[in-house]
Amino acid sequence: MKTIHEFLEYLQYEKNYSKETIKNYEIDLLDFESYLSVHHLTKQKLTYNDARDYVRFLSEEKKESATTVSRYISALRTYFNYLVSEDELEKNVFSLVKLPKKGKHLPKFFYYNEIREMLESIDRSTAVGQRDYLLIHLLYATGVRVSELIGIQLEDISLDRKQIKILGKGAKERYVYFDDQTKACLQIYLKEARPSLAGKKKNNDLLLNQNGGPLTARGVRYLLNKIIRKTSIEKNISPHMLRHSFATSLLNEGCDIMSVQELLGHANLSATGIYTHVTNDRLKEVYYKAMPRAKK
Structure with missing residues (x-):
């Protein structure tokens, strides 16, 4: 067997x-x-x-x-x-097992003021603090999955173009983009923090742990929980919540869903459908702009 x-x-x-x-x-x-x-x-x-x-x-x-x-x-x-x-078994006994029905719920996300509070809670006077600061910026600014984040290599990053080559699900490549704030964080991290974390170890992983090795998905989750405990935010946190926040922010600012699909690396539009929720304030704004009887 x-x-x-x-x-x-x-x-x-x-x-x-x-x-x-x-x-x-x-x-x-x-x-x-x-x-x-x-x-x-x-x-x-x-x-x-x-x-x-x-x-x-x-x-x-x-x-x-x-x-x-x-x-x-x-x-x-x-x-x-x-x-x-492989001719080890005659049949797949799980082929007829039905998947349980999932209750429909809106993805949980952070508002930008909560993202800002997390960033402000980080002590950037240390190499670890600079890495954690970059971690939040990257997750929120790019919307990458945690598996994609920890897979980023130095050669994947273009500071001039403000883009990162990502290896997504099914080994599919795509590019994600970042803003000037994230670019500044990257420059400081690459110049100061990363060499300090790497020490004598040589590898091409962007994000490193305190021992100079590549940061793991488990490590990312640990760091996020550590960061949010220093804030007044009463929410659980996960890398995927920052991905939700990225998509929500884009949609709230009028980005079309097809573009969001591409940026998230979804193979089809149905997967992006869960992100089509928008905040109540945005819904109210859209309603009053679009409904003829609501216009003054």
Whole structure:
């Protein structure tokens, strides 16, 4: 039987999955292997009912959200498809398992005054502070995914053009752009902070940790939580919330959704649909400008 490790290598080298996706798949599949062991089950003898039981276990016993359960099912479908293609299994028992219905909700985002408060809370007198300051600027100014952020290499950045080459999902390249404030942060970081963090280590990753190695997705989440705790903002934070904030800001300022789609790196417009919410103030403004009877 092909191992999970072999499957993950297949995703990396043949399917060009991102490091973040591969890591999530690994966690989900190892959880599944533990479940099989505890319940004395094997992949070869697994039935459709067993697959449905596992999904119920995730939802009812582990109390996982619909989004997380869907991620597990997606990982397992892909894994079992791989095993079938390698003639290790005769059928994919997860192919008929239905994804749980997700409740519709507006993406959570930060207003610009909250972004500003986060930036002002950072002590920029240290190399670490300068890096954290740049971190917030990059996430908000470009809307990149955390996996894309930590993958930025020095040669990907053009300060003159104020653009960064990004390797997105499915190894698709695109360019994102940044403003003058972010450019200034980048210049200071590259000249002062990064050499201090790198020390004697040589690598081309833009964002470094305190040991001179590349910053990880987990490290980014840790730093964001550390930053927001120093503010008066009573919200949870994640890299994706800053991506939501980027998209919301553009739409509120009148940017068309097709352009937002391109900047976010979405393969189709339906994925960008969740960002078509706008703030209530903006909706009110649009209404009074457009509704004939509301015009004075």
